Amino acid sequence: MVHRILRALCAGWDNRDVSWDEAFADLYEQWSAPMSADVPFYCRLATEADGDVVELAVGNGRVAVPVALATGSRVLGIDTSPAMLEQARAQAESAGVDLDLRLGDMRDLALERTASLVYCPFRALLHLPTWADRRRTFERVAASLRPGGRFAWNAFAFDHRVATELDGRHQERPVPHTVRYAVGDNRVDITLDTGARSSLWWATRNEWLGLLDVAGLELEALYGGFDGEPFADDSREYVFVARR
Numbered sequence: 001m002v003h004r005i006l007r008a009l010c011a012g013w014d015n016r017d018v019s020w021d022e023a024f025a026d027l028y029e030q031w032s033a034p035m036s037a038d039v040p041f042y043c044r045l046a047t048e049a050d051g052d053v054v055e056l057a058v059g060n061g062r063v064a065v066p067v068a069l070a071t072g073s074r075v076l077g078i079d080t081s082p083a084m085l086e087q088a089r090a091q092a093e094s095a096g097v098d099l100d101l102r103l104g105d106m107r108d109l110a111l112e113r114t115a116s117l118v119y120c121p122f123r124a125l126l127h128l129p130t131w132a133d134r135r136r137t138f139e140r141v142a143a144s145l146r147p148g149g150r151f152a153w154n155a156f157a158f159d160h161r162v163a164t165e166l167d168g169r170h171q172e173r174p175v176p177h178t179v180r181y182a183v184g185d186n187r188v189d190i191t192l193d194t195g196a197r198s199s200l201w202w203a204t205r206n207e208w209l210g211l212l213d214v215a216g217l218e219l220e221a222l223y224g225g226f227d228g229e230p231f232a233d234d235s236r237e238y239v240f241v242a243r244r
């Protein structure tokens with residue numbers, strides 16, 4: 001019932017396409033199970049924040065729940081997927097933490113008061129298809145941060161060798177799926193065997209730095225992983241921390 005109401009609200013609230021198929025939510029817990037290294041990283045940033053903490057594309061609360069546990073404070077989470085928010089609500093309830101979950105698009109981020117930390121884990125900014133979508137999101141983040149507040153996110157760095165190996169190949173883990181690369185559109189399409197789909201548009205380091213520049217944010221650090229290792233030519237993950 002709640003799900004149906006949220007779906008209806010979502011449909012009325014925005015008719016722009018989002019690159020996330022609701023059916024992907026059904027297997028998201030299994031899909032995301034191999035990713036855990038990011039949790040302590042975002043928890044540490046949250047414990048260093050002296051004000052509101054916001055997760056963009058909060059999903060099922062995989063990171064937001066441990067962040068709320070680590071800080072002892074409410075985390076505000078925004079997502080376009082009613083199904084994912086429903087899962088996050090259930091996770092928060094069973095962990096006994098307070099999440100302020102809101103159905104919304106990160107491109108339209110607007111807070112009642114400025115935050116100390118906005119973060120976006122698990123490459124979720126890559127669900128935004130165009131430069132304009134990302135510029136708008138970065139500008140909304142900048143406007144939502146208090147002076148000195150931080151914005152942190154991670155995204156994969158495109159590797160042609162990985163693309164060659166994976167393109168069109170069926171994989172069983174973490175759930176049965178096939179990945180296809182559309183290089184001309186810098187896009188990866190993930191299709192689960194269930195038919196659920198999700199697309200990601202990769203970006204280069206300079207594109208990310210350009211987004212900081214236009215949004216008036218300053219780069220604090222670019223790591224090559226969640227242990228704080230420096231970003232190098234052979235790094236495969238951008239882990240960014242920026243400041244307003």
Ligand SMILES: C[S@@+](CC[C@H](N)C(=O)[O-])C[C@H]1O[C@@H](n2cnc3c(N)ncnc32)[C@H](O)[C@@H]1O
Nearest residue numbers: 057058059062079080081084105106121122127
């Ligand atoms: C890979 S999951 C990440 C979930 C969670 N942050 C995590 O780390 O596990 C991507 C999430 O992005 C959400 N999403 C996609 N486009 C979005 C947008 N424009 N605004 C807000 N959420 C979005 C999807 O609904 C999905 O829950």
